[in-house]
Amino acid sequence: MNLTDIALQRWWQANQSGISYSVGTSPTSACFDGANVWVANSVAGTLTKFRANDGLNLGNYGVGAAPVAMCFDGANIWVVHGSNNVSKIAASNGAILGTFTVGTNPSGVCFDGANIWVSNAGSNSVTKIKANTGTVLGTYNVGTNPKAICFDGNNIWVANDGSNNVSRLRANDGTTLGTFNVGTNPRSICFDGTNLWLGNYGSNNVSKVRASDGTVVGTYSSGTPTAVCFDGYNIWVANDVNNNISQLSVSDGGTVGTYNVGTNPRSICFDGANIWVVNFGSNNISKI
Numbered sequence: 001m002n003l004t005d006i007a008l009q010r011w012w013q014a015n016q017s018g019i020s021y022s023v024g025t026s027p028t029s030a031c032f033d034g035a036n037v038w039v040a041n042s043v044a045g046t047l048t049k050f051r052a053n054d055g056l057n058l059g060n061y062g063v064g065a066a067p068v069a070m071c072f073d074g075a076n077i078w079v080v081h082g083s084n085n086v087s088k089i090a091a092s093n094g095a096i097l098g099t100f101t102v103g104t105n106p107s108g109v110c111f112d113g114a115n116i117w118v119s120n121a122g123s124n125s126v127t128k129i130k131a132n133t134g135t136v137l138g139t140y141n142v143g144t145n146p147k148a149i150c151f152d153g154n155n156i157w158v159a160n161d162g163s164n165n166v167s168r169l170r171a172n173d174g175t176t177l178g179t180f181n182v183g184t185n186p187r188s189i190c191f192d193g194t195n196l197w198l199g200n201y202g203s204n205n206v207s208k209v210r211a212s213d214g215t216v217v218g219t220y221s222s223g224t225p226t227a228v229c230f231d232g233y234n235i236w237v238a239n240d241v242n243n244n245i246s247q248l249s250v251s252d253g254g255t256v257g258t259y260n261v262g263t264n265p266r267s268i269c270f271d272g273a274n275i276w277v278v279n280f281g282s283n284n285i286s287k288i
Helices: 003-007
Strands: 019-022 027-032 036-041 046-051 057-062 067-072 076-081 085-090 096-101 106-111 115-120 125-130 136-141 146-151 155-160 165-170 176-181 186-191 195-200 205-210 216-221 225-230 234-239 244-249 255-260 265-270 275-279 284-287
Touching: 027 275, 027 284, 036 067, 046 067, 076 106, 085 106, 106 155, 115 146, 115 155, 125 146, 155 186, 165 186, 195 225, 195 234, 205 225, 234 265, 234 275, 244 265
Parallel strands: 027 067, 027 265, 067 106, 106 146, 146 186, 186 225, 225 265
Antiparallel strands: 019 284, 027 036, 036 046, 046 057, 067 076, 076 085, 085 096, 106 115, 115 125, 125 136, 146 155, 155 165, 165 176, 186 195, 195 205, 205 216, 225 234, 234 244, 244 255, 265 275, 275 284
């Protein structure tokens, strides 16, 4: 696998910017499917699908109670719910292909090329699901209140909000390979091809962790980070209380710029050309 493609979550074979589009009530998450941006609306219980190149609303789809996080597997959107399950949605038409039970209060989801991994904040565990069948392959203990999860090409990394650390699990069998301290209340994580970046909500900073050995190689000031995303060159940080996003240099963590968005930005995704920011408090999504 190409690690840069993995870091960009490029499970697919990029225009206008500086615009916002209305979505459903209390949006919490976004992901890109190679052509479209999907937004999870937690209170509305829906997903909104936008065409990435022009922001055209292609549809709204009911998915059940409290969708909070999403990922794309190359063909389908996977959505975790507050009702302790994950749904598989056809990206082509929004049809629900299956709903599968996971742990308590699932809060994050990622794809490893074959399997879906869900972080269960309420049960301090992660669940591994075979993507093509929905079969649960295993459940593995991690730290306290795991909020976010990502894949680095070999391992699964889990940001543990309650224990202020990140867990590294071997993707093929779920074995814990290490636990590494970061800042306070890490709630988001992304991979840049070499390092993990964690948004530490409680300490208003971002940690850069070397994927090969878990060493923290840098800590950089931010606002109140709720999401992080890699665009191939920069790390983007959504600062919830500050109503803005920060652009950090991936090489040294220096702030390249800070940009105002909507109210309470909670999630970020990259479409190959633009950054999309989900604004929980203003019920819209900004295209940067």
